[in-house]
Amino acid sequence: MKQQVLVLYLSSSSLDDRVVGWSSYDGTGRTNPTTGDSDDPPYETGTDALRDGWRLFQASQLIPPYPGHEYDTSFLKHEFLFEKLE
């Protein structure tokens, strides 16, 4: 059994919100995704990925900002990891 992983970054913590970033890793070896290889996201929303058969296995926690760092920006906050197995 081999795993394909899709990482979607969404506009808010809601799974049906808009995709703003994406990555994929292919355990089957059929494709070789890499940095900067596409300008078009594979799905418009997280739920679109579910409807296409991707299984959600992790979502970002909602963590309050650290005191004194409420205005800092850093990593993308709303990360969702999906898989397909074959």
Added chain:
Amino acid sequence: METTSHPLSSVLMARFAAQGFLRLDSVVPDDLNALAIATMENGVPGVPYGTPLGEAFPEGSFTRRLVDLPPIAGALRGLVGPDPTVDHLAVHVREPNEGSAQPLHGDAIIDTRRDAFDVQLMYYPHEVTAEMGGTLLVPGSHLRLTNESDTGRYQNLRGQVRLTCPAGTVLLLHHGIWHGGRRNDSAHRRYMFKIRFNPTVPQVRLWDTGDLDDPAVVAELSTTFPWYEYATGRLEIYNRIALWRALTGDDTFDIEYWATRVSNRPGRTA
């Protein structure tokens, strides 16, 4: 799109503050591009950290001629002032059909300065086609506090720039911008030459401020990018307000009251 003038205007400075880079297409003449490629093939001598720009490169060298080109010199003066030092330089090569891309990263280490910044010049002496895997840039990422390649999990972001450009193009980048060398799927070696500059004076009103009150300044600073999350995108504007206040010395500058509102505590001093 050409994004600089010399000297730098407030509108273009605001664009840099918002996007984290400026772009100068075909700013370097063909004869200098040819000299640059020939020099890079043989190796470009390094410069000790902190060398004043005026002493860093010999007369007649491609590096001296490059930084003396009026559009480049004018933009650098607006960004890092009249006498910056050279942090370091590097020749970057992406080999033909190299098979891999760099992870998305910011250079050096996490940099928490909010009222100063370094500038990185990236120079492309030959045409860069899509197949050659030009530099990947993420507009508006420069104020994010991340450390080097910790962003490597991000392969693609909406609104990213996959650079293609004519020969002689130069980018001037805020040190914090997320970027990476894309995979070169062509049969041609790709060169990029980089110089990092450090300011030696406060970066306050170093450009031509005659258009400081142009509404286009606020319009530039209000730019959002397709990869921003809704909520964090508002914080990006807040942080740009802070940067513009530092760059102009104007502690009252604001956009749509974002900074004023959250600092209003009547009668409180601590």
